[in-house]
Amino acid sequence: MIFEHSSKNKKVLLLISIIILVLGVFVFFYSSVIFQEGNPWSQIKGITQLTFGKSDIVKLSDSDNKYITKSKNGAEVIKSYMEKSGYKFTEQMGSGYLFQSSTKESAIATHKYYSRYYSLWTITKNTITTFGSEHIEKSIINYLLTQKYFSWKNRDDGFNFCSIENLDPENELFPFYIWAYCAEYIMENGELKTVSGHSGPAKINYPNELSFYNLNQFSYEAPRDGADYTKDIKTIFPENLQNKVFNFDRKELINKNEVVAFNNVLVWERIKEAINNCEVVEVFQAHSKYVNATLKSGVELEAMEPKLDDIVKLASESTTKCGKIRIGME
Secondary structure (H helix, E strand, O other): OHHHHHHHHHHHHHHHHHHHHHHHHHHHHHHHHOOOOOOOHHHOOOHHHOOOOOOOEEEOOOOOOEEEEEHHHHHHHHHHHHHHOOEEEEEEEOOEEEEEEOOOOEEEEEEEEEOOOEEEEEEEEOOOOOOOOHHHHHHHHHHHHOOOOOOOOOOOOOEEEEEEEEOOOOOOOOOEEEEEEEEEEEEEOOEEEEEEEEEEEEEEEOOOOOOOOOHHHOEEEOOOOOOHHHHHHHHHOOHHHHHHHHOOOOHHHHHHHHHHHHHHHHHHHHHHHHHHOOOEEEEEEOOOOEEEEEEOOOOEEEEEOOOOOHHHHHHHHOHHHHOOOEEEEO
16 A cells, blocks of 8 residues: 555656646747747747748748848848848848848848847838839828828927828829828837827829929818718729728738838937937938938938928037038928
């Protein structure tokens, strides 16, 4: 009886030891792959099955711009990957790494989350416009930013951005039928937050085809809210686009706008830092609040400033410390 009791105890102790060992392995393994900041585990399905092979970077199968790298040298892996893709590293701005191709196309790799062994990155490149030319798309966006119906300001430190989608991609001439998403953002504790926003369809017109678009000559038609919405859609939009308007999914446009806003804030902070460190030789400002800073290294940084003349004020205040910075204005 004593022997049987002892044997049972040994079995119980062995079972407990196995459970503790399994739990220990699970905790170690789980902590090595689970992502900490924001815990985006749902975005990284099957990470335990990722095979890096000879590469230190893997593109996630369910995303076009999310990548996994090994944490130990994640930044160097991203730089190497972008170089092989034809992009040269130019600047680091917080958690963002800015790249530029030989054709002056830009891209930014942003370090999003990390674990003990892996890092999650997003790589955002210039996208091909569906408006016939990038100049047309930018001009429409700049126009929307001047219209209180689409974009308004609540905070002095807020940044306003708009993203648009051409509802009729086959059309490359005015009028354009678009869906616009405009929002005001602020950065708090390193996190982008939305202050206010507008989302909706609109018809954008311009009186003639010029290489330079005067924002004062643009016009728009947008449906009213409530009971008039359906009636106005049928009045403003061609019949072949009406179902697209009624069933439009704005999620991708919102995500695009947030990426643009987050990247802009990083670049704007880098411009401020560069001016303060006497790295800037020339700045340019447009009425749309677009600014450009040329560094002594030859690198050009582009961003939207929170308020008009913010960059002019910064450049003027640095004169005593850094000497005169050339200022160009539109």
